[in-house]
Amino acid sequence: xxxxxxxxxxxxxxxxxxxxxxxxxxxxxxxxxxxxxxxxxxxxxxxxxxxxxxxxxxxxxxxx
Numbered sequence: 001x002x003x004x005x006x007x008x009x010x011x012x013x014x015x016x017x018x019x020x021x022x023x024x025x026x027x028x029x030x031x032x033x034x035x036x037x038x039x040x041x042x043x044x045x046x047x048x049x050x051x052x053x054x055x056x057x058x059x060x061x062x063x064x
Contacts, residue, residue, distance in 0.1 A: 005040055028047065
């Protein structure tokens, strides 16, 4: 699970394992596997960093 921020400033948590792709248009849009689209304040790089951190924490992935 990763914490993200809506454009209005409210925070919510999404399941990082459900992310299909992330794009910048210029707002960051996170598309989930079921097709739901979420617009967030974080950059695509921040989303990737959080998702990788989540994967490392839950699957014991190496740092490098």
